Amino acid sequence: MPxxxxxxxxxxxxxxxxxxxxxxLALAELAAALDLPRPTVHGIVRTLRExxxxxxxxxxxxxxxxxxxxxxxxxxxxxxxxxxxMNWADALAGGTGCAVYLAVPDGSVAGVVxxxxxxxxSPQTLRTNTEHPLHxxxxxxxxxxFAPVSTPAPRDLELRRYTGRTASTLAMLEAHxxxxxxxxxxxxxxxxxxxxxxxxxxxxxxxxxxVAALGIxxxxxxxxxxxxxxxxxxxxxxxxxxxxISALLGTIR
Numbered sequence: 001m002p003x004x005x006x007x008x009x010x011x012x013x014x015x016x017x018x019x020x021x022x023x024x025l026a027l028a029e030l031a032a033a034l035d036l037p038r039p040t041v042h043g044i045v046r047t048l049r050e051x052x053x054x055x056x057x058x059x060x061x062x063x064x065x066x067x068x069x070x071x072x073x074x075x076x077x078x079x080x081x082x083x084x085x086m087n088w089a090d091a092l093a094g095g096t097g098c099a100v101y102l103a104v105p106d107g108s109v110a111g112v113v114x115x116x117x118x119x120x121x122s123p124q125t126l127r128t129n130t131e132h133p134l135h136x137x138x139x140x141x142x143x144x145x146f147a148p149v150s151t152p153a154p155r156d157l158e159l160r161r162y163t164g165r166t167a168s169t170l171a172m173l174e175a176h177x178x179x180x181x182x183x184x185x186x187x188x189x190x191x192x193x194x195x196x197x198x199x200x201x202x203x204x205x206x207x208x209x210x211v212a213a214l215g216i217x218x219x220x221x222x223x224x225x226x227x228x229x230x231x232x233x234x235x236x237x238x239x240x241x242x243x244x245i246s247a248l249l250g251t252i253r
Contacts, residue, residue, distance in 0.1 A: 010034060011044050015053065015065065024062035052205075078104065078113045081212055085203070085245045089116050089214070092241040096234045098216035098223070099124065101198070103139035105150040106131065108157065110140040110213070118218065135159050135173050136166050138188040138198030142213035144173075145180040146202035150210075166191045185235065186213075189228055190220050197223040199230045201242035205249040214242050 017033055018025060031041040045063055048054035052068025082102060089100045093116040102114035109131040117124045134140035135157055143151050154173050161168040167176050180186035188198040200215030216223070216238050225231050230238075 007044065010036070010041075011048060014041070014044060014048065015069075018054065018063060018065045024057060024060070024064040026062055030063065078111075081249075082114045084248050085114060085212075085214065088241045088245050089114055092214075092216065092237060093117070094119055095237050096216050096218075098218040098234065101127070101139050101200070101215040101217060102203075102212060103132065103137075103143065103200075103215065104212045105143050105147055108134065108152050110134055110137060110143055112139075113212075133160065133162070133192065135168075136162050136188065136192040137215075138186045138200040138217070139213040139215040141167075141173075141176055141180055141186040141188070142200035142202055142215065143210070145177040145186055146213075147210040162192050163190055163194045165189055185230065185239070187224070187228070187230060189224060195220055199223060199235060199238060201238055202246075203242060203249060204246045211249065214238065214245060 013034060014030055017030060027038055027042055027045070030045065031038045034041060045054055045056075049056055049063075049066065051066075053066045054063055055066040056063050081104065085102050089102060092098075093100045097119060099118045100114075100116040101112055103110040103112050105111070110133070112127050112130050112132060115127045117126075132140055134144050134151060135154070144154060154177065155170055157173075159168045159170070159173060160166070167173040176186070184201065186200050190197055192198075196217060197220035198215050198217040200213045202210040203212040203214050205211045216234060223230060223234060
């Protein structure tokens with residue numbers, strides 16, 4: 001059988017050292033403890049820092065355990081996720097003329113953690129902290145397609161029919177998810193609410209892990225052109241906002 005991977009062993013040892021020291025440590029201390037050259041240890045702690053598992057003080061340059069360790073078991077804190085995405089979500093609503101949703105996996109549903117109203121002044125209901133079906137909304141299908149470990153298997157869902165367009169069979173839902181993965185974006189063409197459509201992209205943290213879905217919503221004719229394809233201008237803005245938020249999630253902890 002193949003032996004342990006040396007770089008992983010060294011990274012785990014650094015985390016144990018930082019966790020057990022009771023104080024921040026210098027690069028020289030870590031290198032001495034591991035009996036390794038400083039450049040080798042620096043490369044490891046730099047990678048750990050970029051993943052949020054190690055923090056480095058800007059003034060002293062000392063290292064300590066990073067806040068990203070706490071998200072390994074619990075996932076992203078909803079308030080933290082919302083705060084990092086808020087400015088981009090507001091700008092996305094203004095640029096597209098659509099409502100914006102930020103949703104996370106929450107058992108068998110998509111939990112909405114942030115909702116920005118359409119900027120047209122029309123009557124709307126705040127949906128922050130509401131639960132939406134995974135199989136019938138763009139953000140729900142986005143989580144099913146791109147975060148399969150954090151969501152139930154499609155075959156285990158209750159595929160309730162909300163409108164005549166709802167993917168209410170396993171074959172239909174799996175086809176929708178396959179299209180989403182190919183396109184890099186999931187859609188809802190009036191599947192949850194008649195006449196109301198949506199599109200969503202995954203938000204990824206360090207290592208490319210999908211932690212949430214960013215979606216836009218508006219009347220179907222406003223979001224989609226012929227053939228059910230998202231209109232390019234709005235789709236491009238959604239993708240751009242998703243990339244920017246993902247960059248924040250991957251580099252700032």
